Amino acid sequence: MDSLTWFELFTARKRNLWLFSLFFLFPLVGNLISRLTKARYWLPDFDALICGAHNVSRGISPYSLHPVCDGIRPTPYVYAPQVGQFFAPLEQVFGLEGARWAFALVYMPAMLWLFWYAILKPMDKAPWHFRLMTLAAMVGSVLSCGNIGLLLHALTILGALYISKSRLPFIAIVICGALIKPVFLTYLVVLLLEDRPLIARLRTFLLSATVAVSALLALLLTAGRFSDDWHAALNAIVILEQPGIGFFATTSALGLNTASAVTLIGLGVFITGMGLASLVLAEWGGLTAEERIIFGLGAAQFLNPRLMDYDMFTLAPCMAMVVMTAKPLGQKTFTCVSWAFAGTLIFCVVCNILEIRAIHRAPVAVFAYGLILLAVAGLTAWPQRMRIRDWFRNPLPILQDILAQRI
Numbered sequence: 001m002d003s004l005t006w007f008e009l010f011t012a013r014k015r016n017l018w019l020f021s022l023f024f025l026f027p028l029v030g031n032l033i034s035r036l037t038k039a040r041y042w043l044p045d046f047d048a049l050i051c052g053a054h055n056v057s058r059g060i061s062p063y064s065l066h067p068v069c070d071g072i073r074p075t076p077y078v079y080a081p082q083v084g085q086f087f088a089p090l091e092q093v094f095g096l097e098g099a100r101w102a103f104a105l106v107y108m109p110a111m112l113w114l115f116w117y118a119i120l121k122p123m124d125k126a127p128w129h130f131r132l133m134t135l136a137a138m139v140g141s142v143l144s145c146g147n148i149g150l151l152l153h154a155l156t157i158l159g160a161l162y163i164s165k166s167r168l169p170f171i172a173i174v175i176c177g178a179l180i181k182p183v184f185l186t187y188l189v190v191l192l193l194e195d196r197p198l199i200a201r202l203r204t205f206l207l208s209a210t211v212a213v214s215a216l217l218a219l220l221l222t223a224g225r226f227s228d229d230w231h232a233a234l235n236a237i238v239i240l241e242q243p244g245i246g247f248f249a250t251t252s253a254l255g256l257n258t259a260s261a262v263t264l265i266g267l268g269v270f271i272t273g274m275g276l277a278s279l280v281l282a283e284w285g286g287l288t289a290e291e292r293i294i295f296g297l298g299a300a301q302f303l304n305p306r307l308m309d310y311d312m313f314t315l316a317p318c319m320a321m322v323v324m325t326a327k328p329l330g331q332k333t334f335t336c337v338s339w340a341f342a343g344t345l346i347f348c349v350v351c352n353i354l355e356i357r358a359i360h361r362a363p364v365a366v367f368a369y370g371l372i373l374l375a376v377a378g379l380t381a382w383p384q385r386m387r388i389r390d391w392f393r394n395p396l397p398i399l400q401d402i403l404a405q406r407i
Contacts, residue, residue, distance in 0.1 A: 002335040003342035004323075007129045020129075024136045024345065027352040027361065031140025043100055043107075043146030044075045049084075050099045052077030054091050056084035056226070063229035065236065071097050078233050080219050081226040083180050107146060110154040117157050118316035125291055126320035134316040136345040136352075137365035142309045150310050152177040156187055157314065160293050167191070167204060175212045179219055185212055186303040189275065190296035193282040195289035197405035235259075238306065245362040246307030253363075267305055274302040274370065277377035284380050285325040295321050302370060309362050319369050326376045337376060344368040 011017040022029075035042075051069035052062035055077075062077040062084055077084070090099050119131050142150075156177060159170035170190070177184035191205040223230055239259055243252045247270050251263045278299035282292050298318020301311055319341065326337040348361040381388065391398050401407045 002331070003338040004127055004129060011129070021132065023349060024133045026349055028135050028138050028140055030352070032143060035140055035144055040144070041073050042144045043104065044073055046100065046103050046146035046148065047072040047074035048077045049079065049087060049148055050091050050096060052079065053084040053087040054096060056081055057088035057092065061226050061229045063226065063233040069096055072100065076233065076237050078237050079180060081223050081230060082219060103146065106151065110151050111143060113154045114150065114313045118313045121317070123291070123294065123317055125287065125324045126294070126317040127324070130320035130323055130341065131316040133342060133345045134312070134319060136348045137361045138312060139309055139362065145310060147310050149181055149308070152181065152184060153311070153313060156184070157297060160190060160297055163190070163293055164289065171208045175215055178212055179215060182216060183304045183306055185209070186300040187297070188212065189278065189300050189303060190293060193278060193292050193296035193299065195292050198402050198407050199405055244306040244308050245360070245366050247305040249363045250367065271303050273374065277374050278302070280377040280381045281322065281325055284384065286328060287321065291321060294318065302373065307366060312362070315369065319372070322373050322376055325380065329379050333379060337372060340368070341372055
């Protein structure tokens with residue numbers, strides 16, 4: 001019996017439904033309760049942003065490993081100096097404490113939107129059981145950190161859901177988000193996974209990527225006198241101290257320097273492999289136009305080498321879809337894939353209950369997600385192997401089909 005069927009039968013009774021939900025929510029809810037009962041500080045990442053803006057507006061370098069601003073507790077500021085200049089008026093109008101409250105008024109609805117999208121939004125090929133289970137890999141600090149990235153994710157999802165009407169809002173949101181967090185550029189992969197002729201997808205993607213990269217280059221070239229401090233902060237914190245929970249977390253665990261040639265070559269191979277796997281599932285996974293967009297939002301996170309805990313919301317429906325695309329491959333295959341997915345997240349909950357601190361849930365889950373995606377994509381592509389072989393032997397027909405917008 002596959003895990004989805006088992007959990008559907010188990011949760012048919014209301015009491016068991018509550019047990020199921022509490023079990024997989026335990027790590028997240030437990031961490032939140034701990035933060036509340038121990039009066040731990042909230043929104044430190046936003047404090048970093050507003051403290052940096054405060055310093056930049058006064059001509060002081062915002063790049064300190066131990067920043068200090070009156071009344072708040074900021075973490076180190078790592079954004080471009082221009083980002084601080086952009087947010088400086090917020091601090092000047094409301095003050096440091098007032099800016100926190102103003103941010104909270106926007107932050108709370110954004111968090112509700114992210115949870116609705118990740119767990120509650122009706123999706124035929126993304127069962128809520130699987131989506132809820134992904135929360136087992138999250139930590140409470142995702143909610144309490146106040147990272148600006150969460151607002152950017154919420155806006156990006158909103159833009160993506162209306163992409164069938166217009167792509168411009170989505171592209172604009174991604175480019176603006178990338179000026180704050182460059183890894184948001186990976187969201188442009190959504191444009192490659194749409195249900196449109198491939199040549200049209202490539203044209204939109206390349207144009208958008210060109211504009212985005214040009215904007216980032218302009219940001220780098222106009223950073224001004226704080227440019228060197230900014231680069232030093234990126235190297236010390238973003239690259240070395242906080243490699244995240246994705247590809248860089250794996251290379252760091254293997255003892256490889258994040259900026260080494262071996263790591264960067266491996267990153268190129270990794271991004272190519274995950275990109276092709278995502279394309280295979282988008283093309284041959286039986287997804288609808290809307291499902292391809294939702295899948296693409298999650299696939300973008302696999303291409304993010306410095307994936308963080310607060311980047312995981314779009315992975316919930318994406319991974320549920322990945323598991324469900326294994327169903328047409330046969331019951332045995334679906335059973336194995338579904339239990340590999342469920343087993344990973346059950347393991348995450350058990351590690352949290354037993355307080356096994358040597359095992360970090362999020363990197364383990366993301367690593368397993370990647371393996372599942374590659375496995376399902378490989379099994380999906382296998383029946384097409386003769387067709388793919390013919391493409392390599394004689395690429396001219398497929399190139400003609402692409403140019404004629406038949407593919």
